[in-house]
Amino acid sequence: MQEHAIPGARFVDPKILARIGNLELLARSVVEGFINGLHRAPYFGASIDFAEHRGYVAGDDIRRVDWRLYARTDRFYVKQYEADTNTNMSLLLDVSRSMQFASRGIPKLEYACFVGACLAYLSQKQRDRVGLISFDNDIVSLVPPSAKHFNVVLQTLDRSKAQRPGNLAIPLNKMAEHFKRRGLLVLISDFYEEPDTILEAIKPLKFLGNDLIVFHVLDPAEIDFGYEDASSFEDLETGEQIPVVPESLVKEYRQMIQAHIGALTHKFSDHRIDYTVVNTAEPLDRALFSYLSSRERMMRVR
Amino acid sequence: MSFLTPFFLLGLGAIAVPVLVHLIQREKKRVVEFPSLMFVRRIPYQSVRRRRIRHWALLMLRAAAIILIVLAFARPFMRQGAVAAAAAGGAREIVIALDQSASMGYGDHWARATDAARGVVRGMGANDRATLVLFAKNAEENMRATADRSRLEGAINAAKVTSGATRFGPALKLAESILSRSPIKRREAVLISDFQRSGWSGSEEVRFPEGTKVSTVSVASPNTANLSVPSVSFARASFSGQERITVTAGLSNKGDEAVKDVPVTLTIDGHEIQTEKASVAPHASGSVSFTQFTLTGPNVRGTIHAGTDLLPADNNFHFVLTPSAPVSLVVVDSGASPTSSLFLSKALSIGSTPAFQLEQTTAARMTPAAFDKRSVVILNDTTFPPAAGGGALRRFVERGGGLLVAAGDHTTWPQGDADLLPGRLGATVDRVSGRSGSLGYLDYSHPVFEVFKAPRSGDFSAAHVFRYRALQTAPGDRVLARFDDGAIAAAEKKIGGGRVIVWTSTLDDSWTDIGVKPIFLPLVHQVVRYLAQYEQPASWFTVGQVLDLTARAKSKTDRIVVTPSSERISQSSLGEGTEGLLELGEQGVYEIRTPGPASGRPEAIAVNLDPAESDLSAVDPSELVAAVTGHATQSAVQPDQAQEMTREESERRQSLWWYLLLSGIGLLAVETLISNHLSRKEKFL
Numbered sequence: 001m002q003e004h005a006i007p008g009a010r011f012v013d014p015k016i017l018a019r020i021g022n023l024e025l026l027a028r029s030v031v032e033g034f035i036n037g038l039h040r041a042p043y044f045g046a047s048i049d050f051a052e053h054r055g056y057v058a059g060d061d062i063r064r065v066d067w068r069l070y071a072r073t074d075r076f077y078v079k080q081y082e083a084d085t086n087t088n089m090s091l092l093l094d095v096s097r098s099m100q101f102a103s104r105g106i107p108k109l110e111y112a113c114f115v116g117a118c119l120a121y122l123s124q125k126q127r128d129r130v131g132l133i134s135f136d137n138d139i140v141s142l143v144p145p146s147a148k149h150f151n152v153v154l155q156t157l158d159r160s161k162a163q164r165p166g167n168l169a170i171p172l173n174k175m176a177e178h179f180k181r182r183g184l185l186v187l188i189s190d191f192y193e194e195p196d197t198i199l200e201a202i203k204p205l206k207f208l209g210n211d212l213i214v215f216h217v218l219d220p221a222e223i224d225f226g227y228e229d230a231s232s233f234e235d236l237e238t239g240e241q242i243p244v245v246p247e248s249l250v251k252e253y254r255q256m257i258q259a260h261i262g263a264l265t266h267k268f269s270d271h272r273i274d275y276t277v278v279n280t281a282e283p284l285d286r287a288l289f290s291y292l293s294s295r296e297r298m299m300r301v302r
Numbered sequence: 303m304s305f306l307t308p309f310f311l312l313g314l315g316a317i318a319v320p321v322l323v324h325l326i327q328r329e330k331k332r333v334v335e336f337p338s339l340m341f342v343r344r345i346p347y348q349s350v351r352r353r354r355i356r357h358w359a360l361l362m363l364r365a366a367a368i369i370l371i372v373l374a375f376a377r378p379f380m381r382q383g384a385v386a387a388a389a390a391g392g393a394r395e396i397v398i399a400l401d402q403s404a405s406m407g408y409g410d411h412w413a414r415a416t417d418a419a420r421g422v423v424r425g426m427g428a429n430d431r432a433t434l435v436l437f438a439k440n441a442e443e444n445m446r447a448t449a450d451r452s453r454l455e456g457a458i459n460a461a462k463v464t465s466g467a468t469r470f471g472p473a474l475k476l477a478e479s480i481l482s483r484s485p486i487k488r489r490e491a492v493l494i495s496d497f498q499r500s501g502w503s504g505s506e507e508v509r510f511p512e513g514t515k516v517s518t519v520s521v522a523s524p525n526t527a528n529l530s531v532p533s534v535s536f537a538r539a540s541f542s543g544q545e546r547i548t549v550t551a552g553l554s555n556k557g558d559e560a561v562k563d564v565p566v567t568l569t570i571d572g573h574e575i576q577t578e579k580a581s582v583a584p585h586a587s588g589s590v591s592f593t594q595f596t597l598t599g600p601n602v603r604g605t606i607h608a609g610t611d612l613l614p615a616d617n618n619f620h621f622v623l624t625p626s627a628p629v630s631l632v633v634v635d636s637g638a639s640p641t642s643s644l645f646l647s648k649a650l651s652i653g654s655t656p657a658f659q660l661e662q663t664t665a666a667r668m669t670p671a672a673f674d675k676r677s678v679v680i681l682n683d684t685t686f687p688p689a690a691g692g693g694a695l696r697r698f699v700e701r702g703g704g705l706l707v708a709a710g711d712h713t714t715w716p717q718g719d720a721d722l723l724p725g726r727l728g729a730t731v732d733r734v735s736g737r738s739g740s741l742g743y744l745d746y747s748h749p750v751f752e753v754f755k756a757p758r759s760g761d762f763s764a765a766h767v768f769r770y771r772a773l774q775t776a777p778g779d780r781v782l783a784r785f786d787d788g789a790i791a792a793a794e795k796k797i798g799g800g801r802v803i804v805w806t807s808t809l810d811d812s813w814t815d816i817g818v819k820p821i822f823l824p825l826v827h828q829v830v831r832y833l834a835q836y837e838q839p840a841s842w843f844t845v846g847q848v849l850d851l852t853a854r855a856k857s858k859t860d861r862i863v864v865t866p867s868s869e870r871i872s873q874s875s876l877g878e879g880t881e882g883l884l885e886l887g888e889q890g891v892y893e894i895r896t897p898g899p900a901s902g903r904p905e906a907i908a909v910n911l912d913p914a915e916s917d918l919s920a921v922d923p924s925e926l927v928a929a930v931t932g933h934a935t936q937s938a939v940q941p942d943q944a945q946e947m948t949r950e951e952s953e954r955r956q957s958l959w960w961y962l963l964l965s966g967i968g969l970l971a972v973e974t975l976i977s978n979h980l981s982r983k984e985k986f987l
Contacts, residue, residue: 098337108337192338222337231332235339242339249345256341 096166704833866890
């Protein structure tokens with residue numbers, strides 16, 4: 001295994017980044033930042049994007065006077081440009097016990113860490129501030145957004161362990177109180193709750209004007225329920241065991257999980273929340289690339 | 303119950319295995335972790351019954367199989383048997399004498415007898431040993447002393463009623479011998495029989511050792527009805543050169559009620575010839591005569607069948623008939639008187655069993671060929687025939703011929719052949735004056751006179767003898783009769799295979815009037831039969847008789863005997879020392895066959911039951927017990943010190959582990975079948 005200087009650096013896989021490295025994770029809404037960045041700021045500032053003209057008032061920098069317009073109109077107008085800024089990108093990572101599930105290959109939590117790390121890398125490259133909040137039925141760890149916290153985020157991702165049962169409402173409510181500034185929130189979870197409950201839990205985050213991106217991480221076994229032998233199934237969250245004959249309920253199960261995903265898609269779409277189902281069986285680069293590409297296209301449309 | 307290796311009982315813990323298989327092990331083995339069962343929970347599903355024990359029967363089977371196998375390894379044995387035996391006075395040596403004579407075939411006697419024998423076996427303690435003695439006329443130790451009850455019961459089940467007669471003596475002697483040899487102190491003999499009176503004469507001289515318990519089980523029925531055919535007689539007559547037979551069957555009714563109009567059937571060579579009705583009073587005998595039939599050849603088989611009753615064996619009587627061969631003889635007289643051989647020839651022309659083929663000649667005309675194919679030569683008051691000279695007569699006698707010399711006036715005898723006569727003939731003794739002579743002494747032990755032994759069987763004193771020739775016998779010659787004056791009337795000498803008898807008077811009316819006396823004819827017949835060594839072929843034998851086959855047919859060395867039950871016995875298999883001897887043990891017809899191409903009918907031997915077997919009257923068993931024990935009532939058995947068997951011995955004898963192991967394996971096989979069936983049926987469970 002390749003050794004990395006920074007714990008968690010393994011989540012920033014060069015192979016994945018080589019695929020998505022030329023993409024950008026842009027906030028769909030206006031975000032507030034301190035420095036120039038890729039995101040639109042609520043303020044006018046120095047940039048190359050012309051916004052509007054306004055009348056000169058005392059105190060304005062005469063360098064911003066549009067002399068060409070003065071020549072035509074004989075009035076002093078000042079050119080205003082849209083300000084570009086950076087933003088806070090916070091990863092909200094579900095580390096409930098169901099996230100440790102892996103039918104084959106990589107566990108969902110690890111896959112989620114990859115997703116988060118890659119997005120954090122993109123943000124950090126865009127000079128956004130990156131932070132991380134992991135939660136299960138409460139907040140587990142908190143890395144405040146900072147331009148210097150990328151490594152801390154990676155380290156925290158590396159230490160993440162799915163140990164306790166999960167609950168969205170409590171930790172997300174706490175987070176909503178925590179965020180004081182609009183930013184980009186990336187929520188990664190398996191969403192094993194009723195769609196209405198999920199939406200109710202997420203709404204407070206949205207109220208602040210945050211741009212919310214949701215990744216629904218699912219193992220292929222959770223989607224197609226490809227079991228054959230009759231077995232006792234143990235709920236990783238509750239520990240409850242139920243005897244199950246897969247053949248007799250696979251059809252119903254698939255219908256129910258698809259209905260669940262459909263309901264989430266519908267509800268998130270209504271609230272302008274990007275919702276992406278990520279199958280851990282799919283290569284991560286492909287999943288991220290398709291998402292970011294589609295997001296970019298959507299941004300242009302707007 | 304105790305166990306030889308109780309540590310194996312720890313294996314009973316293995317019963318938990320099937321329970322775990324049902325409840326725990328199977329579930330744990332297939333637990334699948336899943337992120338959340340929120341969707342699964344919504345699907346109604348009945349498979350929660352997996353948590354319960356679904357197949358109690360299967361579980362019970364598995365548990366029972368494990369218990370049985372573990373118990374088998376622990377080697378269990380019952381101590382009750384040993385303790386009971388000890389409490390009752392220790393181990394017993396038991397002899398079970400089971401009567402298998404023909405009379406046990408009456409009704410349900412045999413079934414009751416075998417039930418009683420099995421009851422004795424089942425009542426044995428663990429330490430008891432028993433010997434099974436089967437007896438009829440003889441007794442045999444069928445099963446040597448053993449404690450293995452299953453083997454004893456097997457031997458009892460395999461025993462069958464035989465055709466033998468009942469004799470208690472050999473069985474009791476054998477039982478006494480077995481018990482006296484036994485090291486076990488408690489000895490017991492159980493006699494199971496119908497206790498036929500005919501089987502016990504009272505002079506068997508059997509005495510069991512003191513302390514031996516003799517118990518009896520009588521299966522005799524109180525009121526028996528039995529009709530039997532004890533004998534058959536044949537009247538032979540010659541007609542047109544063929545022999546005609548009249549069969550008369552004797553019937554015996556041993557029951558308390560008269561038998562009326564019972565059909566009696568004569569069967570000859572498998573064909574029913576005639577059926578007659580007969581009635582016999584209770585405890586009486588009767589007879590039925592059938593119409594004459596012609597005897598066409600040798601070894602004709604016949605059977606008399608009379609009625610049906612609870613003892614069918616004695617309702618049949620088998621016989622074999624062969625035409626009697628005539629005795630060929632030549633009478634040589636002097637020719638001086640035409641009546642010299644009249645009485646003799648008349649007497650010999652009457653015989654039918656056997657018939658006599660008589661040729662009469664004179665000494666002068668006699669030729670050497672006259673000796674050929676003749677059985678007897680009678681020199682009736684004649685000179686020594688010239689044709690008999692030169693050793694011809696001697697050779698005839700030595701070959702087995704018979705010679706009767708009736709000495710008279712004309713009788714001469716050459717010196718060269720003087721040793722042919724039993725003694726030397728002397729002068730004529732005249733008894734004319736005074737009281738004539740008569741026969742005063744007869745050797746009734748001789749075959750000639752044996753038939754006259756019984757009173758009123760022939761009055762020889764009525765014959766008068768007026769003259770006779772003195773005879774001086776030599777040592778070795780046997781005097782058969784003497785006159786009242788002590789002179790020899792008849793003497794015999796055996797030469798080679800033949801016999802010579804001299805009658806010192808004449809056989810006509812010149813010297814004696816015996817020719818006109820009633821005794822003359824049977825006497826002449828007896829003498830000629832004896833000299834011809836004639837033996838009437840037996841039409842039947844009785845079960846138990848031993849037949850000397852070599853004596854019956856000397857030329858036939860290789861023989862195969864087919865018994866009535868179709869068993870084939872070659873003579874060589876009869877055993878060393880018993881070569882040619884055949885014990886007739888079955889009722890029916892034996893066949894004696896010779897290898898090679900069949901030449902006519904095979905020789906047949908009819909064998910019938912001992913007539914005594916038909917008499918079912920029973921002797922009191924207590925009388926028999928008293929005779930063999932010396933006590934009118936059974937003496938109390940002295941309790942001996944218990945011979946406690948070791949644990950190992952008890953376990954080895956009982957061998958319960960074997961049954962447990964087999965049962966356990968059987969249960970596992972059943973369990974496999976059931977579980978396979980259920981698996982196929984519940985594929986998705």
